[in-house]
Amino acid sequence: MTQTLTREITLTQALNEAMREEMRRDERVFIMGEDIQSGVYGASAGLAAEFGMERVRDCPLSENAFMGAAVGAAAVGMRPIVESAFCFMWVAMDSLVSQASKMRYMFGGQVNLPIVYRSSMYYGGSMAAHHSDRSYPIFMHIPGFKVVFASNAYDGKGLMKTAIREDDPVIFCEDRTILGSRGYVPEEDYTIPFGVADVKREGSDVTIVAIGGMVGLALQAAEALSQEGISAEVIDPRSLVPLDLETILGSVSKTGRLVTVDMAHKTCSAASEIAALVAMEGFWSLQAPVQRLGAANVHIPFSTALEPLCYPTAATIAEAAKATLE
Amino acid sequence: MTQTLTREITLTQALNEAMREEMRRDERVFIMGEDIQSGVYGASAGLAAEFGMERVRDCPLSENAFMGAAVGAAAVGMRPIVESAFCFMWVAMDSLVSQASKMRYMFGGQVNLPIVYRSSMYYGGSMAAHHSDRSYPIFMHIPGFKVVFASNAYDGKGLMKTAIREDDPVIFCEDRTILGSRGYVPEEDYTIPFGVADVKREGSDVTIVAIGGMVGLALQAAEALSQEGISAEVIDPRSLVPLDLETILGSVSKTGRLVTVDMAHKTCSAASEIAALVAMEGFWSLQAPVQRLGAANVHIPFSTALEPLCYPTAATIAEAAKATLE
Amino acid sequence: MLEDKTLLMEMLRRMIRIRLFEERVIQLVERGEIVGAAHSYIGEEAVAVGACLALRDDDWMTGNHRSHGHPIAKGGDVKKAMAELLGKSTGFCKGKGGSMHLADFSVGILGESGILGSSIPTAVGAALGSVLQGNDRVAVPFFGDGASNEGAFHESVNLAAIWKLPVVFLCENNQYAVSSSFKKMVASENISDRSAAYNIPGVLVDGQDVIAMYEAVSEAVARARAGQGPSLIEGRTYRYYDHSLGLGRIVRAPYRDDEEVEQWKQRDPISIHKERLLAQGIATQEEIDSMEAEVLAEIDDAVEFARQSPYPEPEALFEDMFANPIPLE
Amino acid sequence: MLEDKTLLMEMLRRMIRIRLFEERVIQLVERGEIVGAAHSYIGEEAVAVGACLALRDDDWMTGNHRSHGHPIAKGGDVKKAMAELLGKSTGFCKGKGGSMHLADFSVGILGESGILGSSIPTAVGAALGSVLQGNDRVAVPFFGDGASNEGAFHESVNLAAIWKLPVVFLCENNQYAVSSSFKKMVASENISDRSAAYNIPGVLVDGQDVIAMYEAVSEAVARARAGQGPSLIEGRTYRYYDHSLGLGRIVRAPYRDDEEVEQWKQRDPISIHKERLLAQGIATQEEIDSMEAEVLAEIDDAVEFARQSPYPEPEALFEDMFANPIPLE
Numbered sequence A, B: 001m002t003q004t005l006t007r008e009i010t011l012t013q014a015l016n017e018a019m020r021e022e023m024r025r026d027e028r029v030f031i032m033g034e035d036i037q038s039g040v041y042g043a044s045a046g047l048a049a050e051f052g053m054e055r056v057r058d059c060p061l062s063e064n065a066f067m068g069a070a071v072g073a074a075a076v077g078m079r080p081i082v083e084s085a086f087c088f089m090w091v092a093m094d095s096l097v098s099q100a101s102k103m104r105y106m107f108g109g110q111v112n113l114p115i116v117y118r119s120s121m122y123y124g125g126s127m128a129a130h131h132s133d134r135s136y137p138i139f140m141h142i143p144g145f146k147v148v149f150a151s152n153a154y155d156g157k158g159l160m161k162t163a164i165r166e167d168d169p170v171i172f173c174e175d176r177t178i179l180g181s182r183g184y185v186p187e188e189d190y191t192i193p194f195g196v197a198d199v200k201r202e203g204s205d206v207t208i209v210a211i212g213g214m215v216g217l218a219l220q221a222a223e224a225l226s227q228e229g230i231s232a233e234v235i236d237p238r239s240l241v242p243l244d245l246e247t248i249l250g251s252v253s254k255t256g257r258l259v260t261v262d263m264a265h266k267t268c269s270a271a272s273e274i275a276a277l278v279a280m281e282g283f284w285s286l287q288a289p290v291q292r293l294g295a296a297n298v299h300i301p302f303s304t305a306l307e308p309l310c311y312p313t314a315a316t317i318a319e320a321a322k323a324t325l326e
Numbered sequence C, D: 001m002l003e004d005k006t007l008l009m010e011m012l013r014r015m016i017r018i019r020l021f022e023e024r025v026i027q028l029v030e031r032g033e034i035v036g037a038a039h040s041y042i043g044e045e046a047v048a049v050g051a052c053l054a055l056r057d058d059d060w061m062t063g064n065h066r067s068h069g070h071p072i073a074k075g076g077d078v079k080k081a082m083a084e085l086l087g088k089s090t091g092f093c094k095g096k097g098g099s100m101h102l103a104d105f106s107v108g109i110l111g112e113s114g115i116l117g118s119s120i121p122t123a124v125g126a127a128l129g130s131v132l133q134g135n136d137r138v139a140v141p142f143f144g145d146g147a148s149n150e151g152a153f154h155e156s157v158n159l160a161a162i163w164k165l166p167v168v169f170l171c172e173n174n175q176y177a178v179s180s181s182f183k184k185m186v187a188s189e190n191i192s193d194r195s196a197a198y199n200i201p202g203v204l205v206d207g208q209d210v211i212a213m214y215e216a217v218s219e220a221v222a223r224a225r226a227g228q229g230p231s232l233i234e235g236r237t238y239r240y241y242d243h244s245l246g247l248g249r250i251v252r253a254p255y256r257d258d259e260e261v262e263q264w265k266q267r268d269p270i271s272i273h274k275e276r277l278l279a280q281g282i283a284t285q286e287e288i289d290s291m292e293a294e295v296l297a298e299i300d301d302a303v304e305f306a307r308q309s310p311y312p313e314p315e316a317l318f319e320d321m322f323a324n325p326i327p328l329e
């Protein structure tokens, strides 16, 4: 029992467990992706061995076709999980936008599309411009997707289970910078609903909204700020669509100050959207300018001398929080 | 002379003139698109007759290939203009993002890519979900593009000439709802720089920022508001990347109130971005919550009973302006 | 030789149904009752009808922007089709889809797509569903000569071929994409030649002969059901009207000459089939006349139904986005 | 029979240059001096070298993620290449591109792309530039067997074929895409068979024989320069190492057996060419040894140069986005 209570696994293992358990639970669930059968690392590891090559399918390098095939399979009653990465979705955008996001509405609700698009982000590892995309804000802008973000192993397992059971297309963002970090995950079955933000740390002076890998940095920043007597509240929306604006507004009404943190490019980012929403709905609570942090508006450079300069850090988050208190 | 001064042509004709004059001026300029040789309507009309089939090229239905070929042609010294529409760019996103937007930076500035992507928006004409995309906010989010928006014939010609002479990839947004509207366009050669907003109407009570077809609606709203003694200032950024934030902030410092208007879906839109920037940079000037207007977060329905409900109107813009004054 | 009279007559009925439906659409577009883009299928009826009659009702089909022929051929309800074209709440898609997005999942119509090539992967996925579910339902994506130049075509055929999926790729080669001749735009002589790139059968069929289409597709369907994988069928056909009625991309310049159009009209798919039925004594002129009268009445009813039907209520705007709804504004 | 000694020796020199460069890269990855992904070209040298020596310096080339062989074969400076791999400001791309994005426009290297198929249209566009500018420069896109399943391949070959553009599509079929055998993923028997879909020549070549590659590509280049359009060449080859060194998608499961690897190593492109030169008395062992010594010194210099070079300054972060800069934050 204590054993269970203290069970710590990585986010990758948590995603693996979620898929494994859901595939056992529902035979309509299957996986498509590239080189997932032979993978011994990664969230799909071992699934082919248990569920076979039919349900864990290696696809040719034809993302537009297999991401679109997921739509067709879902339309006839299957529940596909597609393993890919944002950087490989550009070639598949038509299947994602014209079919996955539009089909249900366009056809008057005749069809449900239970699809999970597992979308990795490889940023932060010197992968350069072609392999560092974090384009989830695009999928917030396009109606029809639910956009989900796990910042730790516990949330990852619960959110993935919800995603697989959801009857709508889900963009499940996987932040490579935290896939290896361990956290407590119970053995019992549990799910985490979409649209319910999680207050990762309570505070009274400033509200920091962060997602994915940025949550850990925000918590470091909050810790540092506490040394200086500043009490920061850290909120993880966990899903960007739907967005739990209430929790954010509630926090801002308490603190009067907002910092939004994003690892995507600043312009038209999730951080911008949340900043705008608070400027609309929470204006009278705001006592200082909103601070929006995000990746620089440049493509991701390869050199280790440059890439780290692109993203928010615990230090820049703390600075921004202090700026709201000046 | 008076004749010239009063010369009124449509936005479509203005774009046609701009392309024609630039093709005469610079033989490196050429056009690629679908069915543009035989088109007798549209901005490319008559260009094949004057410049021949080599410089006005009909392309097969292979958008990813020809939008990517534009990158290769530009890389070796040509200056392509690509005629297309946002709805047909999903199939070409990889060439647009992985090549056009990233190549220059990724290769350390070795190459210039003078490409104009003419991007039509067919919304508002019962074209339904697949033919009504207005996805320019996506191209604001992705670094590497300049994003331009003409709201009338005069701006259209001047901005298009600048776009064709620019050494960077330009997303030139063409709003079908105003392509037919006439305006004064001089015969003399002129250009309009990117990053310089135009105050379409001066006012002192509320700032309305609008683009493309929304500018005309904002002006109607301003007219209606003036009947009620409300003085609205209407600003047309004309380019979203680069954005003339100074002019917007200057106006807000005068009015203390902001309405942003967009025909794209609200979430992560240009309207959101401008609202966020003002909440950051212009916070102390703001005397009321920002009002953000945009298209509903649904795909565009076909029925004439539904589609008009999607977009901002002069009436909803006026209401929003009044809301900032309550 | 095909002798099943019920089948032969049903071929004629469905072709006439499409023809009369489309003729009415032209009137309604001219009268402004149908707005937006509408692409006429007149001249190409034998392709969709021959193909769809080779299918079972529970087989799957996807289509493109030239979107009225496929669903009618597959057995879709013309009332709901016409109501959809008029943007009424009683339409296939409650008025949200319109001409280019007719769909009726209840009879296997997985929907028409306005974006070229976009619905081909969808059909491949439906066929994958058959394999995973252990049934033998076949999927048929309809697409044009122009769309065969989209990357989605290539990726989809290869995917279906390596997985031996039950798909019949059906290219409607009406020889033009808007104003562009396939002879200029498609590098291979025939589109069916492209099957060589995927090691699957490729068949060029006279798209004006509904029986030829029926037989070619039947063979491909049999292969598919038997688990022998996909085929590529090219129906060589012709559209009588301009690319698009009403809105959309109207091209006036003479990209094809009247002579060519006239020659093709000489090979009208409905006349060919009618004359054959008469010549072979399978049907009498009276039977055919009364059939036409019946179908005409159907179409009248459909228009009446569509006109009488209500438009969607404003609340409908935010409905149908998600199976599990979320707040939208 | 090819007798031009300078050429034959240059073939050997460039293959050795790639081999020694790549061997050094492996060390530097293991030592952590090279970070990110690096894909080894060892075993495939004859493909890029045979192809690039059939080109002029002013011809164009694009490549993929397996990105060190092509630029070196095309005559790129190994100093700048190594500096780029180390993320230094003296690299081809000032350290912004890294291993997967080597480019040197001054010698026609339009860049390596990490996204599969992505740089094929770029090459087609460069060839379009030749036509529009009235010169006879040819463009060669290098891509793998896996990438031949991307839609970009299909669209690009068709576009080049209908416009008769001077392109030589060069597929490096090393028989695997990460862990996926092309026999399972490519529906046609050979990738060169796909030329049938575009009515262009398709040639399967022994990718371990640099002379065979040189001759096949030379013929295709001659066609292209003569305005007769593109060709598709498949160089059948093999990669000795795992898909990716260091970071990237390492797959340990035995997707190919050691026996197969060993058999292919028996047909090492450098040994084959060396032995031929010796056997035919074109080169002596001494000449070859001193050549190897020279190239080894080059690589040592390159590593030294890269190590001594400065990293980019922080200001460089916002540079190079636009030719006409705008304020960025």
Ligand SMILES: Cc1ncc(C[n+]2csc(CCOP(=O)(O)OP(=O)(O)O)c2C)c(N)n1
Pocket: B034, B061, B063, B088, B091, C065, C066, C114, C115, C116, C143, C144, C145, C146, C147, C148, C172, C174, C175, C176, C177, C178, C243
């Ligand atoms: C990806 C994409 N590009 C362009 C268009 C515009 N468009 C609509 S129909 C059409 C021609 C299609 O030709 P074809 O595939 O032969 O079908 P047909 O109209 O001849 O039946 C074009 C270019 C589109 N809908 N989608």
Ligand SMILES: Cc1ncc(C[n+]2csc(CCOP(=O)(O)OP(=O)(O)O)c2C)c(N)n1
Pocket: A034, A061, A063, A088, A091, D065, D066, D114, D115, D116, D143, D144, D145, D146, D147, D148, D172, D174, D175, D176, D177, D178, D243
């Ligand atoms: C569009 C896209 N999908 C997936 C990947 C991930 N990926 C990188 S290399 C590779 C295998 C490529 O195989 P192949 O084209 O045969 O080239 P090779 O590595 O064998 O030289 C994959 C799947 C990618 N870079 N781009």
Ligand SMILES: [Mg+2]
Pocket: C144, C145, C146, C172, C173, C174, C175, C176, C177, C178
């Ligand atoms: Mg056609």
Ligand SMILES: [Mg+2]
Pocket: D144, D145, D146, D172, D173, D174, D175, D176, D177, D178
């Ligand atoms: Mg390979």
